Amino acid sequence: MPPRNHKNWLKQPNVESVSSEIYSSRKIFNEEIESIFSKVWVPVCHISEMYNELDYRTSQIAGHNIIVYNTGDGVRAYYNHSIQKPTGKLQAPIATSDPELYSEIKHGGMVWVTLDPNPTMDVEQWTAGAFDCIADAIDTEELEIFHYHKAVIPTNYKLWHDTNSEFYHDFMHYFNRVTGFNDEYFARKNIAFDNGHVNVSSFTVNYTEFDKEGDRGELSFPNLPPNQWYMVDLFPGFNFNLRGSAYRSDSVTPLGPNKVLIEFRGYGLRKDTPEERQTRIKHHNTIWGPFGRNLHEDLLGVTGQGTTMREGTEDRHILHGRHENSTIHDEVGMRHYYSEWGKYLDMDPYHV
Numbered sequence: 002m003p004p005r006n007h008k009n010w011l012k013q014p015n016v017e018s019v020s021s022e023i024y025s026s027r028k029i030f031n032e033e034i035e036s037i038f039s040k041v042w043v044p045v046c047h048i049s050e051m052y053n054e055l056d057y058r059t060s061q062i063a064g065h066n067i068i069v070y071n072t073g074d075g076v077r078a079y080y081n082h083s084i085q086k087p088t089g090k091l092q093a094p095i096a097t098s099d100p101e102l103y104s105e106i107k108h109g110g111m112v113w114v115t116l117d118p119n120p121t122m123d124v125e126q127w128t129a130g131a132f133d134c135i136a137d138a139i140d141t142e143e144l145e146i147f148h149y150h151k152a153v154i155p156t157n158y159k160l161w162h163d164t165n166s167e168f169y170h171d172f173m174h175y176f177n178r179v180t181g182f183n184d185e186y187f188a189r190k191n192i193a194f195d196n197g198h199v200n201v202s203s204f205t206v207n208y209t210e211f212d213k214e215g216d217r218g219e220l221s222f223p224n225l226p227p228n229q230w231y232m233v234d235l236f237p238g239f240n241f242n243l244r245g246s247a248y249r250s251d252s253v254t255p256l257g258p259n260k261v262l263i264e265f266r267g268y269g270l271r272k273d274t275p276e277e278r279q280t281r282i283k284h285h286n287t288i289w290g291p292f293g294r295n296l297h298e299d300l301l302g303v304t305g306q307g308t309t310m311r312e313g314t315e316d317r318h319i320l321h322g323r324h325e326n327s328t329i330h331d332e333v334g335m336r337h338y339y340s341e342w343g344k345y346l347d348m349d350p351y352h353v
């Protein structure tokens with residue numbers, strides 16, 4: 002093996018790789034906002050955050066403030082020019098000469114908005130079957146949000162999505178090593194869908210290896226066999242994560258090449274008894290809550306990546322070259338994502 006001197010370090014590898022420039026360039030970031038985020042469907046919130054007529058939620062897409070509210074018969078979205086609070090109740094339906102933004106409620110009650118004034122696809126077409134694996138679990142009963150927090154992380158938004166798309170970083174998670182590293186885990190498949198989406202097939206997690214009382218089978222989501230774990234990675238940066246009894250969504254709002262706002266939501270079933278809800282919250286928090294496992298470790302990981310790839314750092318090659326029959330550590334999901342990403346930016350990400 003040749004020495005890892007500077008010259009060799011910069012040499013083009015003979016497997017698929019992207020330049021770290023795509024994570025650090027201001028120019029590329031601006032193009033992403035313009036060409037990707039202002040075109041795609043964005044899951045801005047959940048309908049249970051605005052149950053009643055005239056309840057609203059504000060958000061930001063591609064640098065634009067937006068507001069979405071409950072009409073009593075669906076939702077409507079507009080550019081937001083004046084409302085300051087992130088959530089509340091309107092006095093009356095919004096009356097404006099601004100055109101309405103396209104919005105839909107879809108996939109377990111998520112509220113989707115696009116800034117595209119002429120979308121070529123509805124949400125169902127856009128998600129292209131990526132939710133099919135969990136549709137019976139999230140669409141049979143009404144879901145209800147029980148957890149929300151946001152984090153501003155000094156990293157590129159794509160590094161967060163990468164973390165949700167590759168599973169070799171799972172070695173970082175003590176919880177996952179103890180509960181999950183069995184033959185079934187390593188046989189999981191990454192499945193690609195149109196429009197850059199990917200999902201990861203399920204396996205049975207052995208929660209009791211971590212905590213004797215930790216089994217989640219009893220409170221599994223509808224139609225879901227006990228202790229399953231599905232992930233849906235939606236282009237360009239949205240993740241839906243169903244671990245048996247608790248469901249989580251992540252949404253990114255890119256703020257700069259090296260700055261991203263990530264919103265995390267946790268969900269149970271609206272019909273939960275108080276005891277059931279408490280158990281779901283405990284299960285959610287064990288992994289993703291403030292004193293739990295996994296989520297903070299993921300955030301520390303991408304913060305470290307962000308540090309090494311911040312604006313002004315030297316470009317280097319990030320490998321996406323693992324080919325392992327689409328099983329869990331195959332980087333097929335990353336390659337699928339970046340080939341879609343390249344179409345929006347009219348560039349080949351493997352030859353920036």
Ligand SMILES: [Fe+2]
Nearest residue numbers: 170171295299
């Ligand atoms: Fe992780």
